[in-house]
């Protein structure tokens with residue numbers, strides 16, 4: 440991807456010092472080479488301190504009564520909502536809903552907006568590179584309603600084929616659901632163009648920003664998207680907290696997806712009136728300390744600067760492509776580094792991904808193997824599994840070198856010629 444304006448490079452030693460897990464040996468004594476941030480990112484001290492600080496000094500339930508702690512923790516939670524609003528440049532914090540993660544957020548859109556708006560015969564457009572979280576909820580909805588799933592065409596090098604966009608996005612399209620950054624190919628998709636195409640036929644667009652949020656500055660107004668989701672844990676925040684951004688007019692019109700406490704204004708014997716936004720979509724006790732951790736994580740990446748993080752990861756991606764390509768039998772899937780984020784998925788001829796993963800892991804190198812929750816994509820790639828290396832702010836060229844050395848050692852061990 441473009442690294443934008445020239446910025447001072449980040450102080451990688453200072454960054455790495457922030458992540459306790461990177462500074463202690465693994466149980467087998469090896470240095471941890473963490474190349475699995477696409478699955479979940481490690482947590483900096485600042486996030487850990489914020490979570491512990493919440494539990495140790497002001498933890499209580501939120502939005503319940505007016506106790507000193509209750510008020511303080513409720514204010515802190517709402518301050519995080521405002522922080523997320525600013526991070527996404529949403530026009531109101533009422534458009535920011537806390538969920539447990541991207542998966543739940545996408546299911547909320549399907550269960551609430553989808554059931555209310557998609558009719559039999561309508562079409563839901565997805566892409567071949569979607570994570571199952573942005574595919575199966577639409578399949579469930581389509582089955583229930585009698586709607587149809589359509590795929591946008593993809594080029595051989597793993598980009599959406601925009602020249603054939605109108606084959607899939609038509610007057611029958613009700614919804615376009617697309618990832619901003621593929622969790623396997625690394626492809627960065629042109630969200631604004633897709634939003635324009637969806638809106639031109641009266642459809643809405645849902646963006647899965649689970650992979651892009653830690654790497655690309657995201658402006659929901661500039662992108663002109665209707666819904667956008669992400670998970671805190673890929674952005675250096677704790678697990679269990681995620682975000683659903685929704686355009687206010689849609690959220691106002693949608694029924695609540697789940698019922699329970701906090702999402703009601705009044706409850707009668709046989710009916711209820713929902714609470715105003717955002718509470719309407721937040722049934723039950725939210726992940727409180729996790730949300731506080733998300734606020735600290737947003738501060739953390741904002742302090743470093745997403746532009747600087749993107750430039751750092753882009754340089755690593757270019758370097759890793761160069762190094763990996765020189766290995767015999769290694770095939771990288773997806774576009775060139777100029778068109779992708781810091782994710783590199785590959786296979787090595789003659790070696791099962793599982794075996795490579797095992798041998799790398801023994802040397803302290805954490806990557807991921809398998810279909811990465813993208814079975815339809817792997818079918819198109821013609822392989823059952825790939826190895827994926829994915830970068831975070833803390834990775835270095837030495838990590839890439841360790842991966843290359845680890846792969847060379849694995850080749851020897853597997854007696855590949």
Ligand code: PLP
Pocket residue numbers: 477478540541542543570572573618620621622647649650670
């Ligand atoms: N979408 C993409 C592109 C992902 O990579 C992931 C997780 O790997 C998800 C959605 C699901 O995220 P979560 O499991 O945090 O809900």
